[in-house]
Amino acid sequence: MIQTLAFYVFAAVTVVSAFMVIAARNPVHSVLYLILAFFNSAALFLLMGAEFIAMILVIVYVGAVAVLFLFVVMMLDINIAELRQGFLKYLPIGAAVGTALFAELLLVLGVWTTSPIANEMLRAKAPDLARMSNTQALGQLIYTDYLFLFQAAGMVLLVAMIGAIVLTLRTRPGVRRQRIADQIGRRREEAVVLVKAGVGEGVSS
């Protein structure tokens, strides 16, 4: 009973906060609602017994991705009137993108429920929990059964990373850089001169 209750609480909070992400006036509040939504989805995963995915969701999305979002959004000079200005102008495009995504989701769901391959996978026996933990089962799938697909996904990410670096890296002339080796390599004799100053004489350079 408590599990069902917990499910409905988490699900309701997820849906409401996901709605507030697009409805909140302040972008920082939007990101905070997004974090709340991530959190509650992690809780939903926990209720399903997928503790590894739940923790990874919190570590990756809440702990890293959303921090960077918040970082960027906080630096914005927020002008709500200006944000609202283009609302009607962009509404058709936004609606089109939304419809396309929704249609794709429906398509995926439809294929998943009707396709014989998917049905076969659904009927395949899940590994026995007593013999193999959730984490082990995932590791088995990713690193043993689908190793090459996993590596391919890694390569795609690497290409994206290199692309981002190439796009943003610029070499400006005349920039003075710190050479750490030089800084550490400096010796006391090169840097400090000890002078014994007599009273009333001072130090002459």
Added chain:
Amino acid sequence: MTLMEFFTTHWLGQLIVIVAQCLAITVPLLVAVAYMTYVDRKVWAAIQLRRGPNVVGPFGLLQPFADGLKLVLKETIVPSGANKVLFVLAPMITFATALIAWAVVPFDDGWVLADVNVGILYLFAISSLGVYGIIIAGWASNSKYAFLGALRSAAQMVSYEVSIGFVLVTVLLCAGSLNLSDIVKAQAGGFWNWYWLPLLPMFVVFFISALAETNRTPFDLPMSEAELVAGFHTEYSAMAFGLFFLGEYANMILLSGMGAVLFLGGWYSPLPFAPFTWVPGLVWFALKIAVLLFVFSWTKGTVPRYRYDQLMRLGWKIFLPFSLLWLVLTAAAIQFLG
């Protein structure tokens, strides 16, 4: 229904047991946090040849409570330009995240509130949440010093989390489990069996990253007094400030606890024979945490503050490649030797 059955089967009884267990962890923890502030000041004073707090109570032992009382009685001021809800929420997040992580820490064999299979991931997830309290505090204060402090802190904590992540992966490769109790059991035996010895470089990386995660000297740039007044909590007063302060110390104790579990063999005694094994595991665990906390205070008294670019360089250009290399080496050693 007997009383025993009520506590083990009825939902109300189970609830009472869980709440009692939570209190049994948090109340001693809060006392430890209060006394950590005292010990910190004493150690720091001893390093500077001062006496430290010695007026309130014998040896100044009541000083933390006097400070706490002072903070409670002060007025909470919310700046007029601040975002009020978030301004109040931020210290609560910092404090709560520092406390809830203790749910999975094993104090002794079987003495753990939630013996979850992914305990180490839970710890990592919760410790990565601490940054939110700081970012939100800095943004909601609507003050440039607080904001700069929050930005520094966020960048710093995200950077050092990466190397802590690699350290955790190395440890769990050696232990073969994500469960904290199993990780401690994998180190059974004397101090030469604990992971600090085979993973000594990772232990050093872990400790330095822990200093950076808790915003302690030499990485206390988020609240460097000389530049940013008090960093992200510039605008906070009274108990809101107190919650940040307590949260910071609770985080230090938490990371010391993580260090004790991952590298110093948790509840095991350093010499695996009598009379050392007569001492309860809880005492050994507390002693190990105390040793690590002393090193925290010691560092604070000895080391000057890093410059911001040096901090980032250390995190990304030294610790990240180094811990990655050690991870690969450890994995290879386990694969081919063990």
